[in-house]
Amino acid sequence: MGCRGERVSGSCGCKRGAISSIEYLARGAVLRGVPKADAELICHQQSAQDMWIAFVDKQTKPEYANYIFARQRLIANAYTTERNMNDWLHERQLYRNELLHYRSGVSDEEFAEILLGNVAQTHRDVVRQFSKHFDSGYQRSTPSSAQVMNALGADSELDARMDDPQQGLDISYALAGKKQGQQQDQQP
Known part of the structure; x- marks a missing residue:
């Protein structure tokens, strides 16, 4: 099963006891609604905050690149x-x-x-x-x-x-x- 199943079962390599219940809840919240391919990329981060930052960075890079190209078309x-x-x-x-x-x-x-x-x-x-x-x-x-x-x-x-x-x-x-x-x- 994918990363989500591993997170729930605790078999992804992280020790379930080492992750606090709040951290575990935050990880679940971050992973909920994230496309499976993205979830598999970010679930290996150390904390929920790192997961979120990795996901945002992945999503905003193409958006920023498109903005740069659009601005260049306007100016030059x-x-x-x-x-x-x-x-x-x-x-x-x-x-x-x-x-x-x-x-x-x-x-x-x-x-x-x-x-x-x-x-x-x-x-x-x-x-x-x-x-x-x-x-x-x-x-x-x-x-x-x-x-x-x-x-x-x-x-x-x-x-x-x-x-x-x-x-x-x-x-x-x-x-x-x-x-x-x-x-x-x-x-x-």
């Missing part, structure tokens, strides 16, 4: 211009939600900084506007992730319009008119 995935910004932002949000599954979420401020760090090469204006690391001497309020996501989406939409020949001309004329108006305002 820079945006490239070949991707659709909305799809990329949606993917980042899914990775953030995955971290909540591991009971270790990312704060709104940290998520905003992660987004800004991943778009630093393609959206410098947005990074300058929101990043607290860009100009440390300038006091600014901490941006929310929603503000950063909205700015990135709007900036990408503007870039897409500039790529469209007809809309690009309309935007170029609007920008030229704005610059011309600024020059006239500056002349005395």
Whole structure:
């Protein structure tokens, strides 16, 4: 019979008299409900506390490894211009939600900084506007992730319009008119 039967019968190598009744009760409580394969691994520990620690360590290692990989996918995935910004932002949000599954979420401020760090090469204006690391001497309020996501989406939409020949001309004329108006305002 398996470890549970040995524990009950006392034939697992531990002397029944050497184990106090409280320790014996604690061992039984730890082993109750534990899968048989896990019970066979942990029943050889010296005390119920050691059994519990061995079981928790065995169960949490894969969970922690999965958390590390999920966090890496969130942090180390820079945006490239070949991707659709909305799809990329949606993917980042899914990775953030995955971290909540591991009971270790990312704060709104940290998520905003992660987004800004991943778009630093393609959206410098947005990074300058929101990043607290860009100009440390300038006091600014901490941006929310929603503000950063909205700015990135709007900036990408503007870039897409500039790529469209007809809309690009309309935007170029609007920008030229704005610059011309600024020059006239500056002349005395």
